Each structure stands twice: as structure tokens, then as C-alpha cells.
Amino acid sequence: MADTMQFDLVSPERSLHSAQVTRVQLHGEEGEMTVMPQHAATLTLLRPGFMTVHEGGEVHDYVVTGGFAEIGPEGLTVLAEQATLRADVTTDWMDRVINAAEKAALDAPDDNRISLNQRVNHARFLAEQLGIKSDI
Amino acid sequence: MPSLKDLKIRIESVKSTRKITKAMQMVAAAKLRRAQEAAEAARPYADRMEAVLGNLAAGAKNSASAPLLLRGTGNDQTHLLIIATSERGLCGGFNTNIVKLARGHIQKLLAAGKTVKIITVGKKGREQLRRDFGSLMVDHVDLSAVKRVGYENASGVAEDVLSRFAQGEFDVATLFYSAFENVITQRPTAQQIIPAVVEEGAETDALYDYEPEEDAILADLLPRSVATQVFTALLENAASEQGARMSAMDNATRNAGDMIDDLTIQYNRTRQAAITNELIEIISGAEAL
Numbered sequence: 001m002a003d004t005m006q007f008d009l010v011s012p013e014r015s016l017h018s019a020q021v022t023r024v025q026l027h028g029e030e031g032e033m034t035v036m037p038q039h040a041a042t043l044t045l046l047r048p049g050f051m052t053v054h055e056g057g058e059v060h061d062y063v064v065t066g067g068f069a070e071i072g073p074e075g076l077t078v079l080a081e082q083a084t085l086r087a088d089v090t091t092d093w094m095d096r097v098i099n100a101a102e103k104a105a106l107d108a109p110d111d112n113r114i115s116l117n118q119r120v121n122h123a124r125f126l127a128e129q130l131g132i133k134s135d136i
Numbered sequence: 137m138p139s140l141k142d143l144k145i146r147i148e149s150v151k152s153t154r155k156i157t158k159a160m161q162m163v164a165a166a167k168l169r170r171a172q173e174a175a176e177a178a179r180p181y182a183d184r185m186e187a188v189l190g191n192l193a194a195g196a197k198n199s200a201s202a203p204l205l206l207r208g209t210g211n212d213q214t215h216l217l218i219i220a221t222s223e224r225g226l227c228g229g230f231n232t233n234i235v236k237l238a239r240g241h242i243q244k245l246l247a248a249g250k251t252v253k254i255i256t257v258g259k260k261g262r263e264q265l266r267r268d269f270g271s272l273m274v275d276h277v278d279l280s281a282v283k284r285v286g287y288e289n290a291s292g293v294a295e296d297v298l299s300r301f302a303q304g305e306f307d308v309a310t311l312f313y314s315a316f317e318n319v320i321t322q323r324p325t326a327q328q329i330i331p332a333v334v335e336e337g338a339e340t341d342a343l344y345d346y347e348p349e350e351d352a353i354l355a356d357l358l359p360r361s362v363a364t365q366v367f368t369a370l371l372e373n374a375a376s377e378q379g380a381r382m383s384a385m386d387n388a389t390r391n392a393g394d395m396i397d398d399l400t401i402q403y404n405r406t407r408q409a410a411i412t413n414e415l416i417e418i419i420s421g422a423e424a425l
Contacts, residue, residue: 010184012287012367014177030347043188044347045356068357070188070344079184081360 005037006075007053009062011083017053017060024076025052026069027122035069035076042071048097048123050086051078061086063126065097066119086130094127140410143403147396154392160226161385168319168378174284175316175371182368189361191344192354193334202351205298205358208331209307214251216274216306216330217242218297220313220369221261222377223280228384230314230322230377231260237324238312242269253306257293257370274300285374290367297366298359301330313369314376319383322376329365332358 007024009017023036027049045068053060067080084093101123105116138146193206219238221231238261245252254269256262257277266273277293279285297309309330314322327333346353 008180010181012178012181012290012364013174015180028347029352040345041343042345042347043192043353045353067360068188068353070184072344077184079181079188 003037005035005039007055008075008077009051009053009080009083010077011080016080016083017062019053019055021053021055021076023054024078025050026064026078027051028069035071037075039071039076041073042069044069044071046078046080047119048101048126050126050129051083063089063130065101065123089130094123094130098123098127138406140403140406143399143406147399147403150392150395150399154389154396157385157388157392161382161389164378164382164385168375168382170284171371171375171378172316175368175375178368178371182364185357185361185364189332189354189357190334192350192357193332203355203358205301205330205362206332206334206354209304212250212308214253214306214308215245216253216255216297216300216309218255218257218293218309218311218329218366219261219265220311220373221256221258221264222373223259223278224377225260226384227377227381228387230380231258231264233322233324234312234314235261235264237326238265239268241310241312241326242272255293255297258373274305279370285367285370287363287367290370291363294359294363294366297330298362306330311365311369313373314380316372316375316379319379322380327365327369329362332361 004020004022007017007019007021008015023034025032025034027047029045029047032049033044046064046066048065049063051062051064053062062083063086064078064080065082067078067083070077070079082097098120101116101120105120193202217238219234221234225231242252242254252269252272253274254265254272255275255277256265256273258279262273262276275296277296279289282289300306301309308328311327311329313325313327315325317323
């Protein structure tokens with residue numbers, strides 16, 4: 001059994017991470033999951049949260065604001081709305097993310113609002129976990 | 137016959153023009169490289185997005201529960217044209233080519249009795265279209281303060297378009313931009329973004345589990361795909377603009393060079409004629425003595 005898989009993290013502007021990894025933990029829309037090699041083919045939306053990439057002995061911590069993950073036979077591709085290393089997250093950045101989520105929730109038609117409101121909560125929770133005091 | 141002094145001034149002025157066009161060409165070349173890199177870097181995301189969407193949409197296209205963005209509103213009475221051009225001129229036929237394509241499109245739609253609404257991105261296209269279709273313009277996006285096109289710019293445009301769609305302001309949206317092929321060739325392109333065009337035959341080789349259900353994923357993905365397509369278009373446009381400017385300025389530099397050569401020959405001839413004239417005067421003066 002292969003013990004590594006191809007992992008790609010891409011944002012709309014560029015590719016952020018591409019490597020052979022052993023496992024990746026991410027926050028799917030319906031719960032946290034760990035993707036390992038030979039995972040069943042899955043397509044899941046992401047909610048704002050952490051993503052932990054285990055690459056050999058190294059561990060990379062990312063913060064992802066949303067997007068989706070595609071797990072296929074060749075590996076895992078994460079198409080993130082925005083992603084950044086956990087260490088690089090600033091209050092400013094987090095504020096912008098929360099603002100954007102709130103705005104999207106306000107503008108949305110009614111049938112979408114519930115899930116978008118959830119997203120705002122996830123973003124807030126994420127800020128809390130990061131120990132960032134958000135003033136909004 | 138211009139005097140020697142006039143010619144000299146003329147040559148100097150053409151030389152300084154050549155310096156400017158040469159500098160602009162080099163700046164455009166540097167910017168082109170950066171724009172190309174940006175377009176290159178954004179490609180994996182766009183490709184992946186398209187592939188995933190293709191898989192999903194192929195199955196959902198005909199179901200009645202499919203999102204409007206995919207299915208369309210069921211008629212095509214009102215068309216929204218998003219026309220992306222540049223903020224600056226001096227880039228050859230770049231803007232004119234996009235506008236020409238758009239203009240043909242608009243006239244065809246109007247002739248067929250459709251309603252047309254226009255959103256322009258970039259000043260130059262707006263200037264060219266305002267005279268004929270000013271009354272059709274509903275919005276203008278100003279990117280003149282933006283040095284490098286970012287995803288935020290594109291998602292801003294996309295959000296505006298999507299909220300208009302949600303309010304039923306139009307049925308079909310088409311995006312006009314210039315696809316970058318190489319420095320010489322930029323192809324003006326019209327691309328329909330709403331309802332989404334799905335490539336047929338994009339069959340998946342793996343059967344996916346969907347979390348949440350397919351419809352929910354589609355509803356989330358489609359707006360994002362619109363933003364991605366706008367972003368790709370803006371990046372392609374940026375690269376095309378610089379490419380067009382580079383070749384336009386290269387031409388201008390070469391023309392200036394030719395002009396300087398011609399003027400120099402004329403200058404030398406005039407000088408020679410003046411000298412010959414003087415000599416004749418001296419000789420005939422000496423002979424008269």
C-alpha cells in the first residue's frame with residue numbers, strides 16, 4: 001500500500017503547496033476528516049477551519065476560509081477560497097474573512113442564508129481558536 | 137524645402153519619441169512576463185474547478201432542481217454583456233478588437249429584438265462604446281487604481297453580476313475579453329458564463345461520494361466558478377494588453393528609426409546642396425573678376 005499521496009493546495013491566484021504527504025486533516029462541511037492515501041473518492045465542501053498537512057516528519061498548519069476538497073485516485077486537491085499558514089494569520093486578515101462571510105450571508109436569498117450564517121459562526125469560532133480578538 | 141535647422145529639430149524630436157516608445161516597450165515586456173506568470177499560476181485552480189464542475193453539472197443539468205445558474209431562467213430575452221478592456225491606451229488594436237467583437241454581438245442581439253445591458257470593465261472600452269450604446273450601460277467597474285489584478289477584483293465583479301441575476305435583471309451573461317495566445321496574437325473572445333456552459337463528455341473515471349449532496353455543492357460551486365472565470369478573463373486581458381502594447385511599441389520604435397534614417401538623408405542632401413551652392417557662388421564670383 002502506498003504510504004504517501006499527492007497533495008495540492010491551490011488558491012485562485014496561485015498554487016500554495018504541492019507535495020507527497022502521508023495524511024491531511026481538514027474541516028469538511030459535514031465534519032472534520034482525515035484523508036490518508038487510498039481514501040475513497042470524495043468531493044466535499046470546506047468550512048472555515050484548520051487544515052493540517054503531515055508531510056513526512058513535517059507538519060504544516062494552514063487556515064482555510066472555505067472552498068472544496070477533491071479526493072480522487074491520484075490524491076487530494078484542495079481548492080481554497082483563501083488559505084494561509086496558521087503562523088501568518090493576522091487579526092486584520094481574520095476580520096476581512098468574517099466581514100466577507102457576513103456580507104455574503106446578508107445578501108443571500110433566504111434558502112441559502114442558514115448555511116451561510118453557519119459559515120459566519122465557523123469563521124468566528126476559528127478566530128476564537130486562533131486566540132484573535134475580533135472587534136466585530 | 138525645410139531649412140537645415142528645421143530638419144535638425146525634427147530629427148531630434150523623432151529621436152526622443154523613439155526613446156519613449158523603446159522604454160514603453162521594455163516596460164511592457166517586463167509587465168507582460170509578470171502578467172503571464174500570474175495567469176500561469178491561476179491556471180491550476182481554474183482547470184480543476186472546471187473539471188469538477190463538469191463532472192457535477194453533466195449529471196444535474198437536466199434535473200429540475202438544478203440551480204438557476206446552471207439551468208438558466210428558461211428564456212433568453214435579456215442579455216448582460218460584461219466587456220473587459222484596459223484602463224490605458226497605446227496598446228495597438230487591443231481595445232478596438234474587443235469592442236468590435238462586442239459591438240457585432242450587441243447589434244445582432246438588438247436586431248433580434250433582445251434587451252441588452254452592458255457592464256464595462258476598464259475605461260477604454262467604455263469610451264468607445266459610450267457614444268453608440270451609452271443608454272444600455274448599467275454599470276462600470278473602474279480598475280485604474282489596481283496595479284495587479286487580484287481575485288478580489290474579479291469576485292467583486294462576479295458578486296455584482298450574481299446579485300443582478302438573483303434579482304432577475306437578465307437571463308444570459310456573456311463575458312468579453314481578449315485571450316492571450318502569444319505576444320503577436322491576442323484573440324478577442326466571447327464567453328457565456330450564465331447559465332454555465334458545461335463541456336459534454338466530461339465523464340468521471342471515479343465515482344465520488346458527495347458531502348453534502350450534489351445539489352448543495354453545485355449551489356456553492358457555481359457562483360465561485362463565475363468569479364473564477366471573470367478572474368481568468370481579467371488575467372488573460374492583462375497579459376494580452378501588455379503583449380499588444382509591446383508589439384505596438386516595437387512597431388513604433390522601428391517606424392521612428394526609419395523616419396530618422398529618411399530625415400537624416402534629407403538633412404545631408406540639403407546640407408550638400410547648400411555647400412554646392414556656396415561653392416558655385418564663390419567660383420562664379422572669382423571668375424567674374
